[in-house]
Amino acid sequence: MRKYIVGNWKMNGTSNDLQEISAIAALATQYPAVDIAICLPATLIARAASLVPGFAIGGQDCHQQASGAHTGCISAPMLVDAGARLTIIGHSERRADQYETDANICAKAMAAHDAGLRAIVCVGETLTQRDAGKAIEIVLGQLESSLPDEADGDWLSVAYEPVWAIGTGRIPDESDVAEMHFAIRKHIISRFGSDGEAIRILYGGSMNGENASILLAIPNVDGGLIGGASLGAVKFEPIIDAAA
Numbered sequence: 487m488r489k490y491i492v493g494n495w496k497m498n499g500t501s502n503d504l505q506e507i508s509a510i511a512a513l514a515t516q517y518p519a520v521d522i523a524i525c526l527p528a529t530l531i532a533r534a535a536s537l538v539p540g541f542a543i544g545g546q547d548c549h550q551q552a553s554g555a556h557t558g559c560i561s562a563p564m565l566v567d568a569g570a571r572l573t574i575i576g577h578s579e580r581r582a583d584q585y586e587t588d589a590n591i592c593a594k595a596m597a598a599h600d601a602g603l604r605a606i607v608c609v610g611e612t613l614t615q616r617d618a619g620k621a622i623e624i625v626l627g628q629l630e631s632s633l634p635d636e637a638d639g640d641w642l643s644v645a646y647e648p649v650w651a652i653g654t655g656r657i658p659d660e661s662d663v664a665e666m667h668f669a670i671r672k673h674i675i676s677r678f679g680s681d682g683e684a685i686r687i688l689y690g691g692s693m694n695g696e697n698a699s700i701l702l703a704i705p706n707v708d709g710g711l712i713g714g715a716s717l718g719a720v721k722f723e724p725i726i727d728a729a730a
């Protein structure tokens with residue numbers, strides 16, 4: 487399976503950062519064996535997509551409806567119109583800050599698919615849940631309710647992001663990542679049959695140039711969702727290189 491390396495710029499980036507997006511897109515051309523994308527704040531998507539037309543630019547969320555009275559929201563067809571090819575759905579920061587539920591996330595994933603976007607659906611446990619020995623149960627429960635009834639690897643990826651590892655510099659033990667990704671693989675194969683074998687499972691949470699080669703070598707880790715270390719080409723390159 488081709489590795490998928492996706493940057494999540496979160497609420498970072500203005501016009502001054504367009505040159506960094508160009509640098510990342512230029513870098514991507516040197517790694518044809520890796521699928522690379524950057525998910526940007528909505529305000530930058532259209533400009534980035536026209537600046538680097540050959541490179542995959544994504545959003546970080548979409549509304550479940552295509553249009554309507556939803557002030558401040560952005561729909562999947564709007565992302566497509568702006569030039570996005572993918573979107574993150576159900577990031578833990580949105581689950582926490584915007585109170586997104588598994589049901590919302592499932593509807594958003596279907597909306598993304600209907601609009602022709604690839605979707606990365608995020609799941610992950612809190613530290614309290616892990617310490618209570620409930621990490622796998624929580625993540626499988628999130629998957630059960632957040633993934634649509636039909637999916638395949640052409641448009642869907644899953645990102646396992648332990649909440650306590652995001653932006654903290656902490657990562658789980660390799661054996662814990664392996665155990666979780668295996669459990670996720672089993673779940674998606676049981677739901678989607680052989681299509682579940684081709685759905686990429688990304689790891690996210692403090693992945694950087696130092697730990698990427700270890701994390702990306704773990705079975706069923708098919709790529710990474712990267713926040714802080716995707717904000718510049720220099721920090722992002724070693725991760726892409728490890729994937730290659």
Ligand code: PEP
Nearest residue numbers: 652653690691692713714
């Ligand atoms: C993320 O926000 O998806 C993420 C993994 O962030 P970081 O790499 O900064 O931990």
